[in-house]
Amino acid sequence: MNLKELISELKNKYRVLDEKFNDPNHTFVSIVPDQLHAALGELKSYGWKHLSTISCVDWIDDNEFELVYHLWNWDSRSQISLKTRISRSNPHFPTIMHIFPTAKYYERDIHEFFGVEFDGNSEMEPLFLEFWDDIPPMRKDFDPLKYSREKFGERDYKVPFADFIVEEGDQK
Amino acid sequence: MDRKMSPETRSALEKLADWFRARSIWMLHYCTGCGAVELPPSMTSRFDMERFGIGPMATPRQADVLLITGYLATKTLRRVIYTYEQMQTPKYVIGFGSCTINGGIYYDSYNVITRLDLYLPVDIYIAGCMPRPEAILTAFNKLREMIEKGEANGWKRYEENKEWYRANQLKALNGEVYVTR
Ligand code: SF4
Numbered sequence: 278m279n280l281k282e283l284i285s286e287l288k289n290k291y292r293v294l295d296e297k298f299n300d301p302n303h304t305f306v307s308i309v310p311d312q313l314h315a316a317l318g319e320l321k322s323y324g325w326k327h328l329s330t331i332s333c334v335d336w337i338d339d340n341e342f343e344l345v346y347h348l349w350n351w352d353s354r355s356q357i358s359l360k361t362r363i364s365r366s367n368p369h370f371p372t373i374m375h376i377f378p379t380a381k382y383y384e385r386d387i388h389e390f391f392g393v394e395f396d397g398n399s400e401m402e403p404l405f406l407e408f409w410d411d412i413p414p415m416r417k418d419f420d421p422l423k424y425s426r427e428k429f430g431e432r433d434y435k436v437p438f439a440d441f442i443v444e445e446g447d448q449k
Numbered sequence: 450m451d452r453k454m455s456p457e458t459r460s461a462l463e464k465l466a467d468w469f470r471a472r473s474i475w476m477l478h479y480c481t482g483c484g485a486v487e488l489p490p491s492m493t494s495r496f497d498m499e500r501f502g503i504g505p506m507a508t509p510r511q512a513d514v515l516l517i518t519g520y521l522a523t524k525t526l527r528r529v530i531y532t533y534e535q536m537q538t539p540k541y542v543i544g545f546g547s548c549t550i551n552g553g554i555y556y557d558s559y560n561v562i563t564r565l566d567l568y569l570p571v572d573i574y575i576a577g578c579m580p581r582p583e584a585i586l587t588a589f590n591k592l593r594e595m596i597e598k599g600e601a602n603g604w605k606r607y608e609e610n611k612e613w614y615r616a617n618q619l620k621a622l623n624g625e626v627y628v629t630r
């Protein structure tokens with residue numbers, strides 16, 4: 278099955294909100310959250326067996342997180358990225374570990390960096406950060422510069438040639 | 450903090466020891482940063498550090514110099530502190546690349562330290578992102594000079610100002626320096 282046929286089939290079966298081809302072998306498909314698991318299972322049975330990763334986007338103005346599941350098909354060499362949006366105020370989403378067991382670590386990663394809880398995934402403790410003490414750092418309302426200045430300090434120094442460069446620019 | 454101690458406090462024997470130390474430097478390179486890629490040419494035939502008596506060492510307990518090649522995440526900083534504390538005195542620290550000086554391109558990172566000298570006593574910094582082998586060799590020769598004159602006193606500063614360093618370490622590492630994981 279090629280990617281075009283697959284999209285029309287998905288559209289028949291599920292509530293597809295949007296779809297967009299990135300290139301002929303890669304497409305993004307947005308789908309409503311409660312149909313995502315069914316769609317993932319179906320795609321897996323069609324040959325999109327490899328879960329490359331899960332990514333998360335913080336749409337802070339819409340008060341939503343977007344989860345993106347990237348699936349790869351080794352036979353047709355094509356990628357499909359399924360997207361779905363969940364609420365940002367109380368971010369919860371059922372795990373997909375029963376479909377793709379490798380999702381365990383990707384979900385743990387997203388939990389650590391965005392604070393999304395994955396119900397059904399038992400391993401939700403931090404994966405990379407040690408003793409993290411602030412809101413999850415990849416959220417848009419986290420200010421890394423402020424955090425860095427407070428925590429790690431700043432070196433006071435002067436760049437001796439900086440004034441000179443500005444003067445040169447003014448003369449032109 | 451008093452950065453320079455008067456070299457005259459050294460006994461004749463220590464002066465002699467420093468003369469020898471400056472001529473045989475075993476370097477432990479902690480290569481988490483990208484600048485580490487400049488070390489192979491410095492060590493091998495093109496620039497050949499060994500002509501100055503500098504060689505790589507595999508374990509902290511037998512090394513004299515801890516070379517920190519670039520950025521340190523808080524997680525790696527913890528391991529660097531373990532490594533430094535395992536080394537036997539006299540020991541020297543070289544901060545290699547802009548990342549160790551002011552954070553470099555990671556100046557606003559949630560997880561990367563900006564000033565290495567808050568946590569470990571740096572004897573000499575090498576500026577650049579990344580520094581060329583010529584710069585590395587210049588720094589090592591400068592360090593040799595400092596050792597010979599008794600000016601490379603970082604390890605003494607670390608012992609004398611242990612509380613100050615420890616407080617900084619605790620701040621960056623969120624309240625815990627030694628973990629068993
Ligand atoms: S100073 Fe530059 S080369 Fe060195 S670790 Fe930092 S970014 Fe990499």
